Amino acid sequence: MGVGGDRLAISLRLPVGDQAKAGVAGRQPILEHSEHRRGILVGPRERENGFLAFARNDNGQGCRPPDVPVPALLAHDLKPATAIPRLETSALSVHFGDRSALEGVDLRIGAREILSLLGPNGAGKSTLLKALAGVLAPTHGVVLLDGQRVRRPNSRVVYVPQRSGVDWHFPVSVLDVAMMGIGLRRSRWRPLGASDRQAALTALERVGMRRLAGVQIGQLSGGQQQRVFLARALVQDGEILLLDEPFAGVDAPTQELLVDLFARLRDGGKTILYATHDLSLAAASSDRMLLVHHRLIADGPPAAVMTAENLRETFGGRAVLPMPPSSPPGIAVAEREVSRHDQSLGSA
Amino acid sequence: MSDSSWLGWLLDPFGHAFMRNAFLAIILVGVICGVTGTFVTLRGLAFMGDALAHAIFPGVVIAFVLGGNFLIGALVAAVLVSLGIGAIGQSGRLSSDTAIGVLFAGAFALGVAIISAQRTYARDVAGFLFGSILGVSGDDLRLTGIVGVGVLVVMVVCRRELIAVAFDRTFAQAAGLNLWRWDQLFLLLLSLSIVVSLQTVGNILVLAMLVTPAATARLLTDRLPLTVGLAAVIGAGSGVAGLYASYYLGIASGASVVLVATLLFALAFLFAPHTGLVSSAVGRRLHFPHPERDVFAPTGEGEATLGEATAPQRPAAR
Numbered sequence: 278m279g280v281g282g283d284r285l286a287i288s289l290r291l292p293v294g295d296q297a298k299a300g301v302a303g304r305q306p307i308l309e310h311s312e313h314r315r316g317i318l319v320g321p322r323e324r325e326n327g328f329l330a331f332a333r334n335d336n337g338q339g340c341r342p343p344d345v346p347v348p349a350l351l352a353h354d355l356k357p358a359t360a361i362p363r364l365e366t367s368a369l370s371v372h373f374g375d376r377s378a379l380e381g382v383d384l385r386i387g388a389r390e391i392l393s394l395l396g397p398n399g400a401g402k403s404t405l406l407k408a409l410a411g412v413l414a415p416t417h418g419v420v421l422l423d424g425q426r427v428r429r430p431n432s433r434v435v436y437v438p439q440r441s442g443v444d445w446h447f448p449v450s451v452l453d454v455a456m457m458g459i460g461l462r463r464s465r466w467r468p469l470g471a472s473d474r475q476a477a478l479t480a481l482e483r484v485g486m487r488r489l490a491g492v493q494i495g496q497l498s499g500g501q502q503q504r505v506f507l508a509r510a511l512v513q514d515g516e517i518l519l520l521d522e523p524f525a526g527v528d529a530p531t532q533e534l535l536v537d538l539f540a541r542l543r544d545g546g547k548t549i550l551y552a553t554h555d556l557s558l559a560a561a562s563s564d565r566m567l568l569v570h571h572r573l574i575a576d577g578p579p580a581a582v583m584t585a586e587n588l589r590e591t592f593g594g595r596a597v598l599p600m601p602p603s604s605p606p607g608i609a610v611a612e613r614e615v616s617r618h619d620q621s622l623g624s625a
Numbered sequence: 626m627s628d629s630s631w632l633g634w635l636l637d638p639f640g641h642a643f644m645r646n647a648f649l650a651i652i653l654v655g656v657i658c659g660v661t662g663t664f665v666t667l668r669g670l671a672f673m674g675d676a677l678a679h680a681i682f683p684g685v686v687i688a689f690v691l692g693g694n695f696l697i698g699a700l701v702a703a704v705l706v707s708l709g710i711g712a713i714g715q716s717g718r719l720s721s722d723t724a725i726g727v728l729f730a731g732a733f734a735l736g737v738a739i740i741s742a743q744r745t746y747a748r749d750v751a752g753f754l755f756g757s758i759l760g761v762s763g764d765d766l767r768l769t770g771i772v773g774v775g776v777l778v779v780m781v782v783c784r785r786e787l788i789a790v791a792f793d794r795t796f797a798q799a800a801g802l803n804l805w806r807w808d809q810l811f812l813l814l815l816s817l818s819i820v821v822s823l824q825t826v827g828n829i830l831v832l833a834m835l836v837t838p839a840a841t842a843r844l845l846t847d848r849l850p851l852t853v854g855l856a857a858v859i860g861a862g863s864g865v866a867g868l869y870a871s872y873y874l875g876i877a878s879g880a881s882v883v884l885v886a887t888l889l890f891a892l893a894f895l896f897a898p899h900t901g902l903v904s905s906a907v908g909r910r911l912h913f914p915h916p917e918r919d920v921f922a923p924t925g926e927g928e929a930t931l932g933e934a935t936a937p938q939r940p941a942a943r
Contacts (some may be wrong), residue, residue: 412799430801438795447667447792448849457792460785461800493847509796 307567363387364409364427364434364517364548368418371404380402380572381418381423386517386550393559396569402552403439405569406519409550432462435515438520445495446562451505452490455481455488480508485534500527507535511542518542520551524558535564536562556583556590628728638872646761647825650769651868651882652823655860656836658775659842661818662835663856666843668791671868672722673710675832676729677812678705678819682736682828685753690739696820697766703816706732707809715805756827756879758868769821774783776817787811788849826879833883835904837890844893859889 316602369382377403386392396402405415409420411427411434420427422434431435449457455477456469463469481487485502492500510518524532539549539562550567553559559566560579568575568582568591575587638644665674684702688695709728714721740753752760761769780787789797790807798804822831842855854879867882874881 410799412795430799432801436799438793438799442795443793444667444669444791447846448843448852449788449792450848454792455848457785457789457796461789461797461802463785465782465785506796513800 279512283577352491356614357393363421363423365421365493366409366415366418367421369405369408369420370417370443371401371413372416377571379408382569382573384567384573384576386548388516389543389546390547390548390565391539391563392449392550392565393548393563393570393592394567395554395556395559398571400591402569404522406436406521406550406552410519412436432513433515434517434519435510435513437510437518437520439522439525440499440502440506443494443502445502447494449494450490451481451486451492451494451497452477454494454505455490455508455512458509462513477508477512483511484537484578485531486506489594499525500531501529504531504535507538516546517548517550522553523551524555532558574583635869637871643759643761645870646763646766646870647758647868647878648865649766650758650761650860651864652876653766654774654825655838655862655864656857657776657818658822658831658834659838659856659858659860660777661815662837662839663842663849663853663862664787664791665815665835666839670815671832671836672725674815674819674835676710676725677703677707677816678823678828679729680732680894681816681820681823682733682753683739684736685823686736690743696772699814699820699823702732703820704813707812707816711805711809711812715767715803716836752827753823754828755877756823756825756830758825758878761824765824770824772817772821776814779814782909783807783810828877828884830883833886834864834939837883837886838863841886841893844890844897859886863889895929 316611364384364386366382366384367512369379369384370377371379380610382405386453394402394405406414408415409427410440411420411430414428422431427434428488452474456473458480459476460469463473478487478490481490484507486501486504486508489501494505497505501527507523508518510520535560539551543564551563559584563579565577566575566579566582567573573585575582575590582593627869662674673694681699683701684698684700685695686698687702688698692697706728710721710724713719713724713728723756754835786797786802786807787810789800790802790804790811794804797807818835819831822834826834838860839852839856840857842852845855846852864882864884868878870876870885871878871881
C-alpha cells in the first residue's frame with residue numbers, strides 16, 4: 278500500500294550458488310537508497326536486466342546474488358507484490374541519559390520473513406522494536422523504511438507493545454479494542470461502519486477470539502488479551518509487524534496458534550519481527566534469529582545463530598541451548614552439541 | 626398527596642427566576658462534568674482535576690481584582706499550571722503526582738494571598754470555594770452553555786484519539802498520536818469544564834461533579850458510550866435533585882448536589898449488577914457477557930478453526 282506497483286517481491290529458494298537462500302529483489306526504488314554496505318544489493322545499472330536482488334547464504338551473511346536473468350527468475354515461484362517493505366537500520370544507537378541501550382545496530386529486514394529477537398532482560402529488545410517502529414528516536418544512526426528515514430510512527434509498520442501498560446478495567450469490549458486499529462487511521466469525520474466491524478471480526482477470527490468479541494477486555498486471560506492486541510494489529514493492515522513478547526504468558530495451544538498465524542501472515546506477504554525469551558520456540562518458528570545484547574550479536578537462520586559461542590555472548594556466563602524440538606518448549610541449562618540441533622531443524 | 630400538590634411542589638421553585646437559572650446551570654454542569662469526568666476517572670486523573678480546580682483560583686482572583694473576565698483569567702491559570710505540571714513530569718526527576726501537589730498548592734496560596742489583600746475577603750472566598758448557584762445570571766448561563774457545548778463537540782469529534790490515549794498509551798503513540806498534545810488538549814477541556822462549574826458548585830466541590838457521577842456510571846455498565854451517557858444523566862439528575870433538596874431543606878446548594886451524587890454512588894456501589902444485591906435484570910443488558918458465565922463455548926469450535934479460509938499454506942518452519 279502506498280507504494281508504486283512496479284515492484285516485485287521474490288521469495289524463493291534460488292537454484293543458484295552454493296547454498297544461497299531466499300532473497301528479495303525489486304526494481305529501481307531500492308537501489309536509490311541502498312548503501313551496499315555488505316555488497317548485498319546489486320543495482321540495475323550494474324546488471325543488464327533491470328533487477329536487483331540480494332541473497333543470503335546459510336551463515337546469514339549477504340552474498341552476491343545469483344547470476345540469473347529476470348525471465349529465468351520469473352519462471353520460478355515468483356509472487357508479485359505491490360510493495361516490498363524493507364526496514365533497515367544503519368549504525369543505530371539508542372541511549373537513555375548516560376546508559377547505552379543499543380549500540381551500532383545494522384539490520385536489514387526483507388519481505389516475507391519471520392524474525393525472532395532474543396536477548397536477556399534489559400538487552401535492548403524493546404528499545405530496538407520501538408526504534409524500528411519510529412516510537413523512539415535513535416540517538417545515533419537511522420532507521421530506513423524503503424529508503425525513507427523513519428522519524429515517526431508509520432502506518433506500514435505496526436508495533437504491538439507488551440500488554441502491561443493497559444488499564445484492564447477500561448469499559449471496552451474485545452471488539453471495541455480490535456476496532457481501535459481502524460479508528461485511528463480513519464478520517465475523524467467518517468464513522469466506522471458495518472464493513473469495519475466485519476474487518477475487526479475477521480481479525481478476531483484469525484486469532485481465535487471471535488466468539489469472545491462482546492466480552493469486556495479485563496475478563497480475558499493473559500493469552501487471550503495478547504491475541505486481542507494481535508487482532509488489533511492485524512486490523513491496522515501494516516506490512517511489517519513488530520511484536521514485543523507476544524508469547525509471554527500464553528498457553529501451549531495459543532502459542533501454537535500464534536506460530537501458525539505468523540507463518541500464514543508471512544506467506545501472505547507480511548514481515549514479522551517478534552521479541553521473545555523462548556530460544557527453542559524462536560529456533561523452531563522463525564526464519565531468522567537476531568541475538569541482541571546492547572548490540573547485534575548474531576543475525577541469521579536459527580541453525581547458524583544457535584551456537585554455544587553466540588549464546589554465551591548474548592546471555593552471559595553459561596551457555597543455554599534449547600532442548601531439541603521433540604521435547605516440550607523450554608530452555609535447558611546445559612550445553613549440547615550444536616550440530617545435532619542443526620540437523621533436527623533441517624536447514625535446507 | 627394529590628397530583629396537583631405534587632406538581633405544585635415540583636414547580637414551586639420555578640416561580641423564581643434565579644431558581645430557573647440555577648436549574649439550567651446545574652443541568653449543564655452535570656452533563657459537561659459527567660462527560661469529561663468519565664475520562665478523568667478512566668485515566669485516574671482525579672488528583673489532577675482537583676489540582677486544576679485549585680490552580681484556577683489565582684486566575685479568577687486576578688481577573689476579579691483587575692475587573693476582567695473571570696473565565697479568561699481562570700483559563701490562563703489552568704493552562705499555565707497544566708503546562709507546568711507536564712514540564713515537571715517530563716523532566717523525569719519527579720513523578721507527575723508530586724508535580725501536581727507542588728503546583729496546585731502553590732497556585733492556590735497565591736490566590737489566597739492576593740484576595741486576602743482585598744476588603745471583601747471573607748465573602749469572596751466563600752463564594753469562590755462553595756459556589757453561588759443562586760446568583761447565576763442570564764449572561765453566566767449563556768457563557769456556560771457556549772463553553773459547554775464547545776467542550777462536548779470537541780470531545781465527540783476527537784473521541785477516537787481521546788479513548789485510545791486513555792486506554793492504551795503505548796498503542797496510541799505507536800499509531801502516530803502525539804501523546805503530549807492529546808494530553809494537553811484533554812487538560813484544556815477539563816479546565817474549561819471546571820471553570821464553567823465554579824460558579825455553580827464551587828471550587829472545592831467541583832471534583833465531586835467530575836468524579837462521582839462518572840464513577841457511579843462505571844459501576845453500572847461496562848460499555849464506554851453508555852458510561853459517558855449515564856454519567857451525564859446522573860450528573861444532571863443529582864444536580865436537579867440536589868437543588869430541590871437545597872430549596873426545601875434550606876441547605877447549601879453545592880453541598881446538597883454533591884450529597885445526592887454521593888448517595889447515588891453509594892447505592893450503585895451496594896446494589897450494582899453482578900456485585901450488588903439487585904443483579905441481573907438491568908445488569909445483564911448493560912454489561913458485556915462474561916467469558917465463563919455467559920458465553921457457552923462449544924469445545925474445539927471457536928479456537929481451532931482460525932483463518933483456514935484465508936491462506937493456502939506452507940508449513941510453519943521452513
